[in-house]
Amino acid sequence: MPCFAQQPTYYKDIAPIIARACASCHRPGEAAPFSLLTYEDVSKRATFIKEVTQSRYMPPWKADPHYARYANERLLQPGEIQLIADWVDAKMLKGNKTATTAYPVTGTQYHRPPDLTLKALHSFSVKGDNTERFVVFRVPFSLKDSMNVAAVEFISSNKKVVHHVNYAVYDVAEDIDINVGEDQLNVTDSERSRYDEYAPLRKNMRYYGGWIPGASFESYPADIGWVMPRRGVVLITVHYAATGRDEEELCGINLFFRKEKIKRVASVINVGSGGVGEKDIEPYFFIQPDTIKKFSLQITTPHQDQSLLYVWPHMHLLGKTFKAWAVTPAGDTIPLVHIPEWDFKWQEIYKFRRAVKIPKGSVLTVEGVYDNTRANPANPFNPPRVIYSSGDMKSVDEMLTLVMLFVPYEEGDEERLVFQEKIP
Known part of the structure; x- marks a missing residue:
């Protein structure tokens, strides 16, 4: 057994990690198969939790943290992964709950009841x-x-x-x-x-x-x-x-x-399939059987500078990689989101830690790669068929979409418009 000057406990060390990175899914009514809201919930699955966090299978987070960072990241730091392992190896001490302990709660995930x-x-x-x-x-x-x-x-x-x-x-x-x-x-x-x-x-x-x-x-x-x-x-x-x-x-x-x-007032724009610039996707959006194919879309931002608050990339089952960035009139590249291994089952709304200024006249590029081969385990057809982008929601069709939330830019937005996630 490891030797600790002070052994980790659930309430002091583990509950805050579970609250931030796991409880949004692992609670009643959510998509995960079991809850992780109590000491009993976590301790009875402790060995499993240790394994899936050390392998980084859990918690799921698909965006490349080296490309862009977000307020709602569920990524675990190496120290947090080790802390979970140490807690499990030290026989899962419970510790004492205090008024300042951050631990999962039931109900709404916002920090107060709804109005x-x-x-x-x-x-x-x-x-x-x-x-x-x-x-x-x-x-x-x-x-x-x-x-x-x-x-x-x-x-x-x-x-x-x-x-x-x-x-x-x-x-x-x-x-x-x-x-x-x-x-x-x-x-x-x-x-x-x-x-x-x-x-x-x-x-x-x-x-x-x-x-x-x-x-x-x-x-x-x-x-x-x-x-x-x-x-x-x-x-x-x-x-x-x-x-x-x-x-x-x-x-x-x-x-x-x-x-x-x-x-x-916050505004939302849908770029790509079913939205702005759908007809400008290149090449023409159809994917032949047994091919891996890349598509891209470019639009120029009009009118005025914008403060971008979040991005929501979307593809379907054949998606392999997704990337979006903007290039300013001065030639500077602004990274928005990169999903190096697309997973249809885990899609996110990525909230920037601070507002990202997109100057007017910037060129936004959205790029997606699709795998319509037998080697793709997510391919809904065997043998593969021709797949189109209909702008529809059917999973067996395809989409290349980026949804963005923004407001007109004001000087100092990068410091003033800060997301502070409060997920219990």
């Missing part, structure tokens, strides 16, 4: 027939007044069956019925044109966000945010993963308001 929770009007029954599904939920709301939003969090009664989610908040005029269209619209086997049933509701979008396994919440630093309208709807589009047994799922969002006035 408003909006849920779908009905749950959805996911059939256990190993078929992925796409369902849109209409969630109407009517408040006493509009509110300034500091953070938003996707919630679900059963995240194990959810692959990813997109949601949009719309301001709806008084003369339009917020109950237009079905409460839930299953577009799995139908034309996406059915989404037009919600057209009267979709005239004034206030915000667009999303969730993938491993994500916690979307929050905004300083005086940044967006305004929740007094009256409107949230349209939540859920991609349900294929499952082998019948499941039930109820989704929604938590909203956290702030009293302070929002001086700059």
Whole structure:
């Protein structure tokens, strides 16, 4: 047994690591298969935790830390990995819980209870027939007044069956019925044109966000945010993963308001498949069988300098690598994100530690490599087929997409707009 001047304990040494790097997934209702919220949860799997952290299989984090760094990193430092191993080898001492101990808690992952929770009007029954599904939920709301939003969090009664989610908040005029269209619209086997049933509701979008396994919440630093309208709807589009047994799922969002006035409204742009510049992807987006192929997209940022707050890269099953960067008019390269080993199951919203200034006229490049060979274990077809980018959500098609959250730049944003993750 190792000899320690002071042996590590769960509450003093291990719980803070679990809270930061593991508990966002390993809690009830999340995607992980078991919880790690208590000493008992962790200690009974201690040997396994030691093995998967030493091999760096867990916690999953796909972005290259040598390319760009983020506020919500789950990477473990070598000292933390060794501390876990030392704790396990020293018979997993529990220690004493104190008022200042950082340890996982249940409930919302934001640092306080939500001010408003909006849920779908009905749950959805996911059939256990190993078929992925796409369902849109209409969630109407009517408040006493509009509110300034500091953070938003996707919630679900059963995240194990959810692959990813997109949601949009719309301001709806008084003369339009917020109950237009079905409460839930299953577009799995139908034309996406059915989404037009919600057209009267979709005239004034206030915000667009999303969730993938491993994500916690979307929050905004300083005086940044967006305004929740007094009256409107949230349209939540859920991609349900294929499952082998019948499941039930109820989704929604938590909203956290702030009293302070929002001086700059955060905007979201979707670049690539299904968004800005989709037709400019080169070469033409189709992947022949038994080929590995690279595609790229370049767009020039218009109008004014921007402060970039987060990036969300997206590809499907054939993705191998993803990279995005900007080159300023002065010729400086700004690294945004690099995923050297793409994993469809682990996609992230990468929040910069500090706002990244993107000068007007910068050229943004998005680059993706795809493997449509038999050697790719994630390939959904054997033998491989021709794959297209339809801008759709189907996993067997492909996408090259980068979602970005930004605000107009102001002098000093690099120091003022700082993300401080508070994941319990």
